[in-house]
Amino acid sequence: MTETHADISAGGSLRAKVARIYHLLVATYGIPIWEPDQNPLGGLIATVLSQHTSDLNSARAYARLVAAWPTWEAVRDAPLEAVEEAIRPGGLARQKARRIQEILRVLTARLGGAPLALDVLRDQPTADALTYLRELPGVGPKTAACVLLFSLGKPAFPVDTHIWRVTRRLGLIGPKVSAEAAHIILAREIPLEWQHTMHVNVIQYGRQICTARVPACERCPLRPECLYYQARLAAAR
Numbered sequence: 001m002t003e004t005h006a007d008i009s010a011g012g013s014l015r016a017k018v019a020r021i022y023h024l025l026v027a028t029y030g031i032p033i034w035e036p037d038q039n040p041l042g043g044l045i046a047t048v049l050s051q052h053t054s055d056l057n058s059a060r061a062y063a064r065l066v067a068a069w070p071t072w073e074a075v076r077d078a079p080l081e082a083v084e085e086a087i088r089p090g091g092l093a094r095q096k097a098r099r100i101q102e103i104l105r106v107l108t109a110r111l112g113g114a115p116l117a118l119d120v121l122r123d124q125p126t127a128d129a130l131t132y133l134r135e136l137p138g139v140g141p142k143t144a145a146c147v148l149l150f151s152l153g154k155p156a157f158p159v160d161t162h163i164w165r166v167t168r169r170l171g172l173i174g175p176k177v178s179a180e181a182a183h184i185i186l187a188r189e190i191p192l193e194w195q196h197t198m199h200v201n202v203i204q205y206g207r208q209i210c211t212a213r214v215p216a217c218e219r220c221p222l223r224p225e226c227l228y229y230q231a232r233l234a235a236a237r
Contacts (some may be wrong), residue, residue, distance in 0.1 A: 043151030061090030087195030169228035
């Protein structure tokens with residue numbers, strides 16, 4: 001009989017399932033290098049630019065933005081149309097330009113005229129740092145977790161579209177769990193020291209094997225753990 005997500009949770013074995021998946025992914029992809037860039041405000045702006053576009057296009061948009069203005073204060077005070085033009089390669093330029101300037105203005109008010117930065121997050125507990133970021137305009141759980149993980153080296157587990165799809169198929173979260181709720185569940189169940197590795201490896205797995213339309217189940221290393229695959233087998237019988 002196929003084990004459901006509820007069965008896993010009730011049996012207290014969800015953490016054990018996470019461990020099996022973690023080790024299978026490490027055997028497949030290895031342990032990725034974790035080199036936080038120590039630039040949390042830059043990381044926040046870059047993450048805003050990365051939404052709904054490719055890594056290449058968002059990197060181009062960020063490079064054009066920082067080349068056009070020497071400081072975040074200058075970006076804050078620039079004409080909206082000029083910021084929009086600078087970040088156009090990243091798509092949704094008007095929306096993102098407005099959001100970036102809103103964030104910078106709120107930070108200005110918080111910092112009382114001090115240079116714009118997010119260095120205050122360095123010494124905060126992860127939960128407090130997430131709250132600080134979530135209170136900025138338009139910053140959701142994925143963006144906040146990305147800043148902590150990739151800029152500050154704090155354990156966090158951003159849930160993007162690949163991770164949301166894969167963890168539902170595997171049964172780490174229920175089929176009706178929202179992406180926002182998934183952040184809470186997965187951050188709780190994945191050990192802190194595994195969160196960077198698992199985040200990076202699940203994304204790679206989701207892009208290469210567990211794709212949205214036609215997952216490559218025949219070459220998947222996670223088949224023994226996958227409820228989606230088990231359901232497909234059952235349906236074929």
